[in-house]
Amino acid sequence: MLLSPLLLSSGYDCIVPIPTTLAHKRVRGYDHMELIAIELSKATHKPINRLLRAVSDTTQHHLSRKERFDAASSLFELRGTVSPNIHYLIIDDIITTGSTVRQAARLLRQAGAKHVSVAAIARQPSTKLPISVKMGKVPHETTMER
Numbered sequence: 475m476l477l478s479p480l481l482l483s484s485g486y487d488c489i490v491p492i493p494t495t496l497a498h499k500r501v502r503g504y505d506h507m508e509l510i511a512i513e514l515s516k517a518t519h520k521p522i523n524r525l526l527r528a529v530s531d532t533t534q535h536h537l538s539r540k541e542r543f544d545a546a547s548s549l550f551e552l553r554g555t556v557s558p559n560i561h562y563l564i565i566d567d568i569i570t571t572g573s574t575v576r577q578a579a580r581l582l583r584q585a586g587a588k589h590v591s592v593a594a595i596a597r598q599p600s601t602k603l604p605i606s607v608k609m610g611k612v613p614h615e616t617t618m619e620r
Contacts, residue, residue: 486563556585
């Protein structure tokens with residue numbers, strides 16, 4: 475498994491995968507982010523915390539940048555308890571506009587998380603993200619270019 479040494483040595487306490495929609499799980503027969511989270515957990519000895527649940531089957535790959543931001547607010551709901559003393563690492567497969575991980579981080583912060591970071595497998599090259607998101611940190615309120 476190839477992982478960045480930074481990811482392996484970062485100070486996060488648990489892994490929070492972005493959940494795959496039920497429609498995609500049915501098509502694929504598995505949840506690819508769950509499998510990635512399991513392997514990352516094995517490599518880092520960090521627990522997986524499934525705090526996010528997909529509540530929409532809307533896919534975003536066909537949406538415009540503005541539509542992605544608008545749709546992101548209804549993608550997930552929080553399940554479970556968030557602790558202000560835990561550093562959460564949100565993992566996603568692809569960051570295109572950042573709206574998915576931004577909304578996930580917002581939910582965790584609204585529930586009391588003080589430390590939230592983001593890691594992704596890939597980033598869409600045309601994405602214009604603020605430097606804080608590119609570096610894996612999500613501030614309390616991030617202004618995204620639209």
